[in-house]
Amino acid sequence: xxxxxxxxxxxxxxxxxxxxxxxxxxxxxxxxxxxxxxxxxxxxxxxxxxxxxxxxxxxxxxxxxxxxxxxxxxxxxxxxxxxxxxxxxxxxxxxxxxxxxxxxxxxxxxxxxxxxxxxxxxxxxxxxxxxxxxxxxxxxxxxxxxxxxxxxxxxxxxxxxxxxxxxxxxxxxxxxxxxxxxxxxxxxxxxxxxxxxxxxxxxxxxxxxxxxxxxxxxxxxxxxxxxxxxxxxxxxxxxxxxxxxxxxxxxxxxxxxxxxxxxxxxxxxxxxxxxxxxxxxxxxxxxxxxxxxxx
Numbered sequence: 128x129x130x131x132x133x134x135x136x137x138x139x140x141x142x143x144x145x146x147x148x149x150x151x152x153x154x155x156x157x158x159x160x161x162x163x164x165x166x167x168x169x170x171x172x173x174x175x176x177x178x179x180x181x182x183x184x185x186x187x188x189x190x191x192x193x194x195x196x197x198x199x200x201x202x203x204x205x206x207x208x209x210x211x212x213x214x215x216x217x218x219x220x221x222x223x224x225x226x227x228x229x230x231x232x233x234x235x236x237x238x239x240x241x242x243x244x245x246x247x248x249x250x251x252x253x254x255x256x257x258x259x260x261x262x263x264x265x266x267x268x269x270x271x272x273x274x275x276x277x278x279x280x281x282x283x284x285x286x287x288x289x290x291x292x293x294x295x296x297x298x299x300x301x302x303x304x305x306x307x308x309x310x311x312x313x314x315x316x317x318x319x320x321x322x323x324x325x326x327x328x329x330x331x332x333x334x335x336x337x338x339x340x341x342x343x344x345x346x347x348x349x350x351x352x353x354x355x356x357x358x359x360x361x362x363x364x365x366x367x368x369x370x371x372x373x374x375x376x377x378x379x380x381x382x383x384x385x386x387x388x389x390x391x392x393x394x395x396x397x398x399x400x401x402x403x404x405x406x407x408x409x410x411x412x413x414x415x416x417x418x419x420x421x422x
Contacts, residue, residue, distance in 0.1 A: 135160030143224030157184030207255035222249030245303035264322020315380030324379035333362035
């Protein structure tokens with residue numbers, strides 16, 4: 128198996144790549160020579176992002192885009208099929224798309240929207256693409272988590288948040304970010320020895336459009352903290368590093384903050400919870416298989 132030498136010349140797929148941290152990361156990865164595909168909810172925004180990346184990195188392979196509403200599993204499956212048809216090799220998958228909803232919403236498929244977008248979508252997309260990635264190692268999977276996971280627990284008795292949706296969605300957001308970390312840890316264990324590695328990270332408090340669609344109070348709050356926030360480029364730094372740097376090859380399963388591997392909360396280190404969450408998520412998504420080692 129060849130060693131990881133960086134993203135230059137490699138295919139990188141990044142969800143939530145049309146703005147904020149995702150777009151900043153996509154631009155920098157393009158500058159480093161990656162062939163970038165951004166995934167967005169809107170074709171107009173996705174096409175504009177691809178054009179912006181191409182302009183920022185004129186010497187890289189032309190950036191491409193794909194469109195999917197990742198809240199819906201039918202769309203995640205369509206996206207995965209599209210990506211596999213377009214690309215023989217996918218070297219890096221960045222699960223970056225996410226949102227916080229002030230009020231509880233339910234998708235057309237019957238799932239609470241925060242859980243559907245922030246956890247089930249990356250779980251299912253990874254499950255659908257991981258075999259292709261294992262065929263051409265080395266490869267990497269990077270997932271955007273958050274320090275918002277710290278006080279959270281996975282509400283196995285209320286996964287739809289019918290009873291527990293509170294704090295204008297912040298608590299629910301934290302639960303999904305905890306799920307991202309547990310998913311990464313279990314995924315890394317399953318993929319050990321395959322040449323595919325998995326990481327997650329906290330980007331910090333970043334000044335983007337995140338949470339701006341949740342009413343006037345949240346817009347005012349986000350504007351108030353903007354002077355104390357990081358730029359999207361600063362927030363994307365650890366993401367880019369995890370996707371690119373050869374030195375993290377041996378750190379699969381880790382949670383990173385500012386390019387340092389740190390311990391997440393005690394709940395995020397519980398591998399019994401990670402396995403239970405994996406099994407449940409497999410059932411919720413009808414994923415191809417519960418354990419990627421069985422491929």
